[in-house]
Amino acid sequence: MMMQRNALSGVPECVLITGATGGIGAALAFEYARAGSRTLILQGRDARRLREVAEGCEAVGARVLTERLDVRDLEALGVWLRSVSLGEMPDLVVAGAGVNIDTGARRQGETWEDVQRLLEVNIQAVVATVHAVLPAMRARRQGQIALMSSLAAWRGLPETPSYCASKAAVKVYGEAMRDGLAGEGVHVNVVMPGYVESRMCFDMPGPKPFLWDAPRAARAIRLGLRANRARITFPFPLSLGTFLLSVIHPAVSGWILRKLGYGGR
Template sequence: MRSPFVPRTILITGATGGIGGALAEIYAEPGTTLLLQGRNRQRLAEVANGCEQRGARVLTHALDVRDQETLVGWVREWSAREEIDLVIPAAGVNSNIGPEGRGESWEEISALIEINVLAAMAVVDAALPSMRKRRQGQIALFSSLAAYHGLPLTPSYSASKAAIKAYGEALRGWLAPEGIRVSVIMPGYVESKMCREMPGPKPFLWPPERAARAIRRGLARNRPRISFPFPLNLGTWSLSVLPSAVSERILQLLGYGG
């Protein structure tokens, strides 16, 4: 029987966010090394201090993930120094069409794609050579339940999460024979600044600590898709298989229309 995979060195981008910070804390324990990235230096220091109090060794780097050269250099440097077991690109942002339906600006769209898609892919690309050489490692990619069916209020965000969903599924099929685990995380609404700024109803809102526990359990079991909460997961999945006209009408009735 294959022994369970227990990550001891974990890299998390977006560790100053709601879920990213909660994941850092839930993995913080004696014998664990955490490599944490965030933009907000003060918040990053607070997260690091909390994790150190739990017994973890913590190394931080404050940077904007849109600086791909610095981001990739950081991941490659630590991949050479440490055997990174688990990589979690959790940095993410959202944008929306606005209360008057004005639409998203190109600056908002391009920044969102850089952070949600390109930065996540850059982290994976930088960490993969070491994992493939060792034939061991795990990657957890953040998609969203919005990846099942695009929400009219958040078109670019929905598109970015659909891209990550497809990317993660493809990586899993490619890398599984090499001993590398890949999971796609698809949360519903999780309490955070980003979530509060999103328009529309927020049913079944979870605190970040609960989300982090569900994610850790799912990763320990090597689940292909870690999606929650169940009622919202079922509902959003249904939107992807119903006729488009029906799905669009449901979204309008629920307050997610443009």
């Protein structure tokens, strides 16, 4: 049984996006609306921004449902996702909600409160999202789940250790789930962007080579999901570079990162 797709555009009919008020999340909503998805289900915490994104998608013909909640409220998140999975039957679910923290301007270190919040959003909420939407997809034997990781998953950066660790966890979890669900009609894809223009990106310390704008990233993600690529990584030079950093000796990769301006003293 195949995923429901618009016959003309080849896009999923119904798309659910968590973190739809962020840079990539909002761009993905617009990308799917313009591409022809008929229903968009968007979650975010910022009511004003959520309304703006919804109105923009409606302006190009999409039907939009919104949900304002904090994904750290796992009970509320699960209740909402299970309900909408049965009522709207989303073909594609993008677990895109995420936050970032760093060690501070003087490298004083991350606070435990910030680390705990990051882990709740970047790992717990992602896994909770999968657990909530998966039963309905398995019952239908169709569906697709995209998990938002990062090229930072390949090798931790000194300024953002917890963020990198959280994205590595998402990467490994998504790859395992993809293999575990093979043959059941449910596809799992790991999205690993490089630097993409957004408030979260610009708040991150350190160089930002090969910076992409959000619409370009959203198009690359949509096309990668349409092709059911296991890993959707971009841009290529940074993707190759971060992968190589992950396979060479840590002492060498650390030296390279310092030379590039990450964590150097």
